[in-house]
Amino acid sequence: MSIDIDTARKVAKLARIRVEEADLPALAGELSGILGFMEQLNEVDVEGIEPMTSVTPMRLRRRADVVTDGNIQTQILKNAPDAREGFFAVPKVVE
């Protein structure tokens, strides 16, 4: 499966990574190369095999559905690039 420039643009968009138009052909080439390497997987007979989800057969533990912390607003906001009045601040989202 070869990736064209339009697909590369779409993947970059989905990944929310800005890629300049001029860089798209190189990106498409790289992604195609890696996907070509993965094509080998098509040689394997996987008929009737369940996709592996966990390394050891286990059910993920669930903890009790209770609040385990709280009142740590300053800690939570401490590393934010922009925090105001107790909130994370971002550019306008809704017009």
Added chain:
Amino acid sequence: MTHLNELTIAAARDALRAGKTTAVDLTMACLTAMDAGDGLNAFVHKTPDIALDMARAADARIKAGDAPDMCGIPLGIKDLFCTKGVASQAASNILAGFKPEYESTVTSQLFNAGAVMLGKLNMDEFAMGSSNETSCYGNAINPWKVDGRDLTPGGSSGGSASAVAADLCLAATGTDTGGSIRQPAAFTGIVGIKPTYGRVSRWGVVAFASSLDQAGPMTKTVRDAAIMLGAMSGFDPKDSTSAELAVPDFEAALTGDIRGQKIGIPREYRMDGMPAEIEALWADGTAMLKGAGAEIVDISLPHTKYALPAYYVIAPAEASSNLARYDGVRYGHRATLAAGDGITEMYEKTRAEGFGPEVQRRVMIGTYVLSAGFYDAYYNRARKVRALIKRDFDHVFAAGVDAILTPATPSAAFGLGEMADVDPIKMYLNDVFTVTVNLAGLPGIAVPVGVDAQGLPLGLQLIGKPWDEAGLLNHAYVLEQAAGFVAKPQKWW
């Protein structure tokens, strides 16, 4: 005379308990070595004040007779571990300035046991790389040198490997998603173990590929690996995949007796074009284990050749999901925005500026294989192949094999920059012998066994049964004793 920073954990522990040295003296020796080792670019955030406070506290515990094995032992911590109040960047610009408000479970356990943190160690960005060349801090450098070239210490735990091999610390933490502990250990002549998936808590370790990531120790000897792994292991309710199993006394398992144990030699690991030196090293290691009374059996792991392509679907898929959190909102870097830029521009510019090229490549590959229309063709197929790879190992262990011996890497350490112009897949081939172990969730250990014609260290890998780190370490101990690898890099830095 041995300098204090050159001690093993075991020797330092015994000297501390016997009152022959103090944690403060040990720490001072390491801090001096660390500062003198700047040319290796292994330590990227130094914490001397924290180290001395911890060392003084350790000395008080030792004096009071309350000293676990790791008490007073100076360590380097890979930058992937969140350490409270200390920069933890995963070697990425996107986490510039991030100082966690919490402590990872692994470092908490080590510090509760009295270990001393000297600082944070270089690595590949988000642990994605095999040469420490994707780091935002620049390359870490291998203390081994045979000509004018600077060599890679391997990756992703390159700073950890470099620091331990150069005696800047007694040991270091590493993490291993596809070989990131074992490959750098082999490139620098030290020991590195990746435990069974679930043995060591992942909580507070910056996530790369959650179904593959495991932390482990990188040490000067197998005994040290046993001691430090014991302190890192154990059930953690904060990691939903942490195993609720008792932690054995790994050091007590080092009996040196492997008589009658079955060692499998997988024929599929004999790759086309494998250097004769690697082949000879593998044969030597096999003879050593046989000489110790083990039974050598040929085994087959038929899906081995599909491990790398399966890994390079699964790991980027998980990474693209895990790294979605770096959006410039809650922590780390946010791009400067132009007038009129909205939230989408903020995400896209932040991630383009913050992630390096290899991380961007993997996030986009992951995004692609998980996107509508390709999920089954790539991601689900890779997960099915992964099930087959695991089944290969299950069959071998069910047939009575106790451990498997393989090369650790396809070559000795290569020069920094030498892989810059080759296609990324060539670099991925570094993990060809190690990645199967992550896919199957098994424990694996790299042990230094010899040197190549140039004098660079070469390692072998032993792969163990699930949860049998104790047996695996004992096999590694026998190999280490038989190999008698004592070479050290000549100090040039």
